[in-house]
Amino acid sequence: MRLLSTFIIKNRLLIIGLVCVLSIIFAIGLRNIKVNADMASYLPESDPAVKLLDYIGEKYGGNSLGIVIVQTQDVFNLKTIKSIDYLTRQFKQIEGITCVTSLTNILDIKKTEEGLEIGKLIDEDNIPDQEGLNKIRDYALNKTIYRNRLVSEDGKTTLIICRIDGDKSKVAKDIERVVKDANLEEKIYFAGLPFQLNTINDLIIRDLKVLMPFVALMILIVLYLSFGNLMNVILPLLSVGISTLWTLGFMATLKIPLTVITNTIPAILMAVGSAYAIHVICKYFEEKENDTNLRAQNSLSKVIAPVCLAALTTIIGFVSFIFGSYLIMIQQFGIFTSLGIFIAFIISITLIPAILGSIKYKETNKRQNLEFVNSLMERLGIWVINHKKFVCIFGIIIGLGFLSGIPFIKTKVDFLDYFKPKSSIRVTEGIMERNFGGSVPVQILVKGDLQEPEVLNAIKELHNFLDTLKGVHHPQSIIDLIEEMNDAMGEGKKIPDTREKISNLYFLLEGEETLNQLINEDKTEGLIQAMTPGAYNKESEFVVKKIQEYIKSKNNHIYQFEFTGSPLVYEHLNKSLLKSQLYSLVIAIVSIFICLVFLTRSAINSLIGLIPIFLSLSMLFGSMGILRIPLDVATVLVGSICIGIGIDYSIHFLNRYYYERKNKNSEMAILNTIKYTGSAIMVNVLTVMLGFLILIFSNLVPITRFGILLGITMLSSGLGATTLVPAIILLRERAK
Secondary structure (H helix, E strand, O other): OHHHHHHHHHOHHHHHHHHHHHHHHHHHHHHHOOEOOOHHHHOOOOOHHHHHHHHHHHHOOOOEEEEEEEEOOOOOOHHHHHHHHHHHHHHHOOOOEEEEEOOOOOEEEEEEOOEEEEEEOOOOOOOOOHHHHHHHHHHHHOOOOOEOOOEOOOOOEEEEEEEEOOOHHHHHHHHHHHHHHHOOOOEEEEEOHHHHHHHHHHHHHHHHHHHHHHHHHHHHHHHHHHHOOHHHHHHHHHHHHHHHHHHHHHHHHOOOOEOOOHHHHHHHHHHHHHHHHHHHHHHHHHOOOOOHHHHHHHHHHHHHHHHHHHHHHHHHHHHHHHHHOOOHHHHHHHHHHHHHHHHHHHHHHHHHHHHHOOOOOOOOOOOHHHHHHHHHHHHHHHHHHHOHHHHHHHHHHHHHHHHOOHHHOOEOOOHHHHEOOOOHHHHHHHHHHHHHOOOEEEEEEEEOOOOOHHHHHHHHHHHHHHHHOOOOEEEEOHHHHHHHHHHHOOOOOOOOOOHHHHHHHHHHHOOOHHHHHOEOOOOOEEEEEEEEOOOOOHHHHHHHHHHHHHHHHHOOOOOEEEEEEHHHHHHHHHHHHHHHHHHHHHHHHHHHHHHHHHHHOOHHHHHHHHHHHHHHHHHHHHHHHHOOOOEOOOHHHHHHHHHHHHHHHHHHHHHHHHHHHOOOOHHHHHHHHHHHHHHHHHHHHHHHHHHHHHHHHOOEHHHHHHHHHHHHHHHHHHHHHHHHHHHHHHHHHHHO
16 A cells, blocks of 8 residues: 555656546537436336337337327317417428327218218318317317317317327427427427426436536535635545546446436435545545655555445445346446446545645644544544443434334335426326326237227227226227227227128228328237326326236237336336345345455454444435335435445444554544544535535435435434444443
8 A cells, every 4th residue: 555655646747637638538528418317218128018118119100109288268269270280280290200190180080971981170271260160179079089088178178199209309309399489379288208308308407507516515615614725625526526527428428328317426426435535635634744745645555445445345335236226227327326436436546645745735724623523523432432332222222213114115106206296297297187187108009800800899898998997098099990980881889790891991991190000001910008197106006907917817819918108117117126225235235244354354343334334224214214205216226325325434434443453442442533534424424414405406306305315324324433333342342
């Protein structure tokens, strides 16, 4: 360590220059960073729901719907119909939209004196006058194929539905641009996953641009109050700033987009990465040499080993996500957070000492604030020594008390839960649920001969079954057209009883665009689609379960049903969350325990080092249950973060204690450890905890929860390392 420290200080100017060059390179690459908030895209490609969803998208013109809601006093007034017609024509020209359905182009089947007529509900090339539109209004609102599917039963709200098979984000922006340029008087809302994803993308970027600077400002203020020197405030922020820049720049270079999970990497690096620089700086101020080079060299040689081991164990905690998670985005989170922590460690042991060794400090009050913190921690150390039994008993009570909240933890992947109650997306989804049953499609693929009455009747039975499920609305398929045509032919609204009759009806539909969205060309496969609310909850779980049970009981050698859609994808996400949490925690704890054994040469001392982790995990998960914070795609990460932070503090504390114990009795060794290393720990705890309270103001609810839980984790880990660990060590020493 002495040789490495000498090399770093000797080549400090080269190190500073190299870091500057690399930072410029990664900053340039950062311009290409993208955001992808679509959780379904991060399920493994081998997932059955994803494979079927992709297949449907490929065969039936896309599996994503962009829905434009038009709302006015009467959507059948001439001006509004012309607006709808204009938007419909414009949307058709957007690259990535395969089909547009609206009042002005939807297929209409009616019986006339001449027989069956297949045309349009409203002729887009010859729009009727207001009197004609009034008649169409009465006609449309009396037909179930339109009412509450395309137009609300009060005639005040209608939909323009765009089927998207392309870049969902780009298409959604193009749709919004067309609407904005049209400058319509009607109220316009945007519903569907593409618009929701764009909103999340914008909120993620906004949080990075607005909240992260405020987090950094809060950390800067607390560090200044702790160190009393502007340079030593800037250095920890410089460390995490560079590590964040390099990590995001590396992601941009590899074309790995930000997600609702990797969006938290800057926050985590501030929480974890800043600790390394703080420990280096605190150790620097403990040294008495006047020569800055020698002081930096000596302090680095003493602190580099515990900082290295702390970084290693933290990286192990995050690497556990790579092996313990089902979701690709959580695996990516593990990879790039580990990379960021490694970079923060390298910067802390190279750039920070290089800068410290290059600056001539004046002997002023630069240590005064830190010495005040040391004095407070010394008093805490005396109290812990005198009340060690009470500290242990109180720690056990706290841990057990919080454990009682764990049974109340629920998993949740509700996409709408990302948004605050009064957000535009929540308002829009409310309109969709009240008038059309929701904006999230469920899809069932039918395989069989769709010209056989038996197969079509099976589809009809499935329609009827879906209608009985609460939360599933308006199932649609080829059945709707077949029954409408059969009724217009005078045989009633039912499935024809012979193959020949069905074939004749198909013949009449040849060339209609709608047909391509419902069945394949050789009529051996068809699609059933129904709408569900945007929220994923217990009702959604029940729907998924019942549909799966129904399909399993009905499938045979003549026809088969296959189920997919967002609710099923969310169910797979939901199940994967708990597995990801359990697997990553087990992998992290076992791996870190092994590392501690190498450090302490004792299994018992290693278990003592894990105590703050167990206390923090108890407080973390107990708080989630008590505060009813669900286990979601963001909060599932905090457990391993808790381990990464908690073990860092334990390693620094134990390393200093064993160093002090060589020449002092256990009580004096504990006192010095709490006074000096404890100061660095608590400065880091208070700095980052207060900084992340800023995340409460995030526009994304999971990030708000993430900030709250991270604050709890920081506080419990720091207090556990500076009170409970020394109390247990003293009791163990006394028992020998």
